[in-house]
Amino acid sequence: MRASLITTCLAATLANVASGAAISKHELLDASNDHESAKEPVKKLIAEIQQGLIDELSKRGPDAACNLDKVVYRREYGDLTREERLDYVRAMQCMMDAPAKTPASVSPGAKNRFDDFVVTHIQQTFTAHYSGNFQAWHRWFMHSWEKALRDECGYKGYQPKLIGRTKQYWDWSKYAEAPQDSPIFNGEDDSMGGNGEYLPDFPNSVIVLPEGVTGDDIELPRGLGGGLVTKGPFANMTVNLGPYAALHDTAPNPQADGLGYNPRPLKRDVGPAMNMRYANASTLWNLLHKPNIKEYRLLLEGPFNTGEIGPHGGGHYTINLCSGDPGGDFWTAPAEPAFYLHHGMMDRMWSLWQAIDPETRHVDLDAGAYGHRTWNNEPPSPLTSLDDTIDMGYVGEGSVIREQMSTIDGPHCYLYK
Numbered sequence: 286m287r288a289s290l291i292t293t294c295l296a297a298t299l300a301n302v303a304s305g306a307a308i309s310k311h312e313l314l315d316a317s318n319d320h321e322s323a324k325e326p327v328k329k330l331i332a333e334i335q336q337g338l339i340d341e342l343s344k345r346g347p348d349a350a351c352n353l354d355k356v357v358y359r360r361e362y363g364d365l366t367r368e369e370r371l372d373y374v375r376a377m378q379c380m381m382d383a384p385a386k387t388p389a390s391v392s393p394g395a396k397n398r399f400d401d402f403v404v405t406h407i408q409q410t411f412t413a414h415y416s417g418n419f420q421a422w423h424r425w426f427m428h429s430w431e432k433a434l435r436d437e438c439g440y441k442g443y444q445p446k447l448i449g450r451t452k453q454y455w456d457w458s459k460y461a462e463a464p465q466d467s468p469i470f471n472g473e474d475d476s477m478g479g480n481g482e483y484l485p486d487f488p489n490s491v492i493v494l495p496e497g498v499t500g501d502d503i504e505l506p507r508g509l510g511g512g513l514v515t516k517g518p519f520a521n522m523t524v525n526l527g528p529y530a531a532l533h534d535t536a537p538n539p540q541a542d543g544l545g546y547n548p549r550p551l552k553r554d555v556g557p558a559m560n561m562r563y564a565n566a567s568t569l570w571n572l573l574h575k576p577n578i579k580e581y582r583l584l585l586e587g588p589f590n591t592g593e594i595g596p597h598g599g600g601h602y603t604i605n606l607c608s609g610d611p612g613g614d615f616w617t618a619p620a621e622p623a624f625y626l627h628h629g630m631m632d633r634m635w636s637l638w639q640a641i642d643p644e645t646r647h648v649d650l651d652a653g654a655y656g657h658r659t660w661n662n663e664p665p666s667p668l669t670s671l672d673d674t675i676d677m678g679y680v681g682e683g684s685v686i687r688e689q690m691s692t693i694d695g696p697h698c699y700l701y702k
Contacts, residue, residue: 319567320461327458327570334573334637338700342693351698359633360702362453362626363460363468370468370475372440373453374518377622379438381522387679392544394526398437400620402430403526405678407543407616410529410660414615415586417656417669420635421689423628428697429681430625454629454701457564457600464603465509465555469623472516477622479516480509481553481605487511488533490606490613503592505606508556519622522551524610527617532609543616551621553612554605563599572596572634578646579653581638585631589654589661596634600627633701636692647690 345352362370383398392404406413406426413422434440460467465480472479490505514520528535529543535552539545568584575581587593594602604621605612611620618624639646650656650669658666658673671687688695 319570320458320561320565323566323570324458327566327573330570330573331637334640335700335702338640338693351693355698356693357699358702359629359699360453361456361459363456364702365453367475373434374475374477376434376438376440378518380433383437385679391679392526393540394538394544394546396525396546398433400525401679402426402619403611403617404544405680406619407526407529408678409676410616412659415589415655415661416658417650418658418673418675418686419582419586419655420631421686422675424632424635424689424692424697425675425677425684426680427625427628427632429677432681453626454633455600455623455626457560457596457603457630458566458569461560461565462557464557464560469626470553470555474518476517477626478514478519478522478551478553480555481514482512483509484511487554488607490532490602505592505602506556506558506562507606508554508558508603510552510554510556511608512552514551514553519551522622523548524551524617524620526620527611528609528614529616530609530614532613533607535608535610549610552605552608552610554607555603559599559603559606563594564596564603568596568599569634573638573641575638578649578651579655582651582653582655585634586655597631600630632692636701639691643691647694650686 339353342351342353342356347354349355365373377399380399381397385395385397385400387395387401387404389395392400395401395404409422413419413426431440455467455469460469464470468475469477470480487507487510489507491502514522525546525548527538527543527547529538536547536549538547572581572584575584583595585595586597587595601612601615601618603612604623604627607613611617612623648671650671652668654661656668658669669686671685671690673686675684675686675689677683684696689697691697692699
């Protein structure tokens with residue numbers, strides 16, 4: 286396991302829980318100072334980018350593979366109707382009831398179709414994160430998810446000429462002050478389930494920096510839960526796979542690769558501190574103003590072996606930190622129902638950033654440490670190529686990175702509202 290993601294737990298105080306304040310051992314840049322002032326400017330900027338994409342599609346003729354008549358729009362989860370959210374919940378529960386396609390010889394812990402996606406993510410975490418295919422791989426992973434919802438579970442959200450409702454997203458900035466009260470985590474029957482039960486003594490987490498890296502260990506603030514999810518459609522959900530590494534009170538997986546059978550209830554620790562610190566309105570503004578993919582990636586994921594984990598880690602850790610299960614465990618992350626909403630937002634931000642300079646950004650892959658075929662170039666590997674393949678295992682068909690570099694070209698035809 287890479288040292289930058291090794292975490293330990295410290296006892297939390299009620300004062301920290303109540304305030305939601307970060308208590309890092311050293312000073313971190315506090316992006317939350319600009320959250321309120323950035324809300325309207327970033328909305329305006331996004332609207333301008335979206336209009337540019339619509340203008341581009343309006344120039345395409347009727348025979349184009351993607352044009353205004355064929356494009357599908359994906360929307361923020363809170364903007365869907367109750368009926369639309371219920372249909373998404375039903376389709377996800379259908380995936381949890383359907384049999385797995387992953388053979389037991391590959392993963393004894395894969396018990397349903399939902400688990401197939403967790404298996405693929407676990408198996409490829411070290412090549413699909415901090416690597417050149419990170420965003421393209423997850424774009425195709427999300428496509429495979431929505432295709433399975435439609436084809437295998439009758440989800441009816443993805444229809445040309447109508448609002449596309451399959452790949453919803455979680456706008457991190459929209460609920461940053463209180464994500465636990467959002468339509469995603471409020472525990473209603475059309476949500477992704479409620480927060481975990483509040484545990485007063487649930488600890489903060491500490492990112493332990495490896496030997497040779499200067500700086501203190503990074504203490505991250507806990508949320509407002511910590512216990513089992515007891516409300517909403519996933520209150521009785523069982524997590525079967527992972528964790529890759531046991532944290533706090535999560536039992537280790539019987540297999541070193543995390544693919545063994547390890548059933549336990551879903552836990553969460555949702556709260557505002559991580560969301561406000563790493564994934565607020567100013568974060569969106571800053572992402573869209575990055576001049577190249579290298580700088581974009583460094584903000585999105587944070588410089589390696591530092592406490593700047595970026596909105597990617599910030600979104601995951603908004604759901605859960607110390608238990609590592611599955612919100613705080615990158616490997617097992619798709620076992621968390623909200624994973625797909627979080628990565629829908631990841632895809633949305635990348636697509637908006639690409640649209641600012643499509644000629645360059647639809648072909649440019651990071652040539653820095655995050656541009657290789659392996660995690661932070663460990664072990665050393667060639668730079669990722671646009672012609673590299675994307676393997677989805679038992680989830681679905683494979684693809685190539687070149688086909689994932691645009692949402693309105695290749696096999697895709699969708700925009701985000």
